Amino acid sequence: MADAVDGVDAIYCPRRTLLDDILLNGAREAGCEVLENFSVTDLVFSEGRVVGVRGREGRGPERDLRAKVVIGADGFHSTVAKRVGARSYNVRPAANFIYYSYYQGLDWGLHHKTGHNLRWIGTWPTNDDLTMLAVICNRSHLKEFRQDPENQFLATFDDVVPDMGKELRSQGQRMEPFRPMRNPDNYYRTAQGPGWALVGDAGYHKDPFTGWGMADAFLHAEMLAARVHEGLSQERDMDEALADYAATRDEESAPVYDFTCTLAELDLPPFYRTVLGAISQDQKWTNTMLGIIAGVVHGDEIFSPEGLQKLYDEVGVPEDERAYDPGA
Template structure:
């Protein structure tokens, strides 16, 4: 009998399991994959997410894998250029983009070290209920017999297509259509490129960032209705977008870039919030709350809200309060804390700025102070309400002499 069973062992599930085990709880962690293994990802971990790894004693391990530190970011939004970096957050003065083959294995190993029972290559088939309450799971390792495990609580950390969510009947209460598709791969010969995130006219975007193994991840994004045309000539279409958005980068990609792995397509599901708590169960990570990868907040949010769920579960399991009440509070806190990131992501992932964001980002690009604040917002160190608040924007518009009739405010 376990205290908690966690289904899904990547960036949300392993931290939840590890943190609970460190508090003395008996935890089972299962995943249908074996590790190391890859999964589609932006790779990007914001400073706020790295601060969580630091608190857990894992940041040095990530850095020790040889993933390059990034301390300068280059953003372009259809003609608006903003370059720089945020102030340190809890002492973290860089960002990192580790391969998921590296990061996820590290997290699973940390869970094992904490005392978690880990079963890899395990496919969960069903959630077990008794009197309307989740009390365990059924499933099997590849080629093995069906197994059943019992627990006081079940956590679904099994991604946007969560089987746990399906089995407990978790309904969506916010849903926004996904706007784009992504193709990405890994290139050598471009080690000096650093991090670029450039959105060009014609509703298309490129991204580049260094990762493990001396390669750069290069990605392009376009609207979903252009997927068939792009797929007809992936190599040519990929190169064409770089040429159109940044001709200098396009030329260097053509002359020096060597693709080391096949292209990976990503057609993400809709942006959503799904009911993430119920009698004996909870959802965390993309299983309960998913947004477009454009802003790269998936891993960081998995860490942040995984830690929050672990804290609330510990309160319930230790008898400090009813466990279902504690987990309901987790979901409420997550929704409130993530709302700004969700709205910003849904908006700018359409690859064209609204008049509000266009006015704010354009003004910020002409202010050294607000450029620094912009990167603080991106890093998770400055709340959105602080950056986008009316008084803050009035000061920004005054500083860069934006005429009164061109000043745009939220709401």
């Protein structure tokens, strides 16, 4: 078990069926007016600024809702991003696809393992005594997966961790259909403009391989909320506050973005093979890496020159086998 960081001593993987209700109820308790089943069809502009949204609740009549700031948290296909013409940049092609589902009968905890043939498996305990199982494979395997998802899914576990493959076949009971995801490309989008901002996948997406998507969405939402508060309270100009959010988001997410895109290739460069191999030799360093993945430990604890030096010294990596440059 990893040591607590700022009081955080566990990582949870709730399903959206549970998480969404928690968020909605939290918003209501905080005093927000919550409209469910409201579909945004367009934005409302005035003199070049976004001043609201247009849409309808269920099948009701179309109406406008006005706001000083419109925040698009509406995912990859963001209506807000499209209507404001948010520019994509630092785009990197997606390397893989995912199949996942939920199982009973398995007590595996968290696993995150890469095997041969550009295949990976992951498992996460979640609510209702279920375990989410996922496989990620290079896109070269997509055709064969589509033809026989069940057997290809099992075969991936057989390939990566044979003992888990056997247990999955004998004890695992799939409770829901497989969900395939052909990942969109990795990207940043312009995060703000006059009267608007983007957060979550609407403004920034990376491969789900490292599991940072939801954590980053919460971190960036908190970051954006603080800047919006500054603008609404007139501590600073709203446009200036939103621009600061966008710059800070890009700066703080860049190492995670680069790291994720590299690992998602499922064929580690020599640098990462050396570092992750060293980490695996010591539980303390494994805990540190899990803390980085959870977003509660800064990446420099391992991936700075000082962090790497300490890691190699403590686990006894010979001088001629050490690697310090990810680009080498």
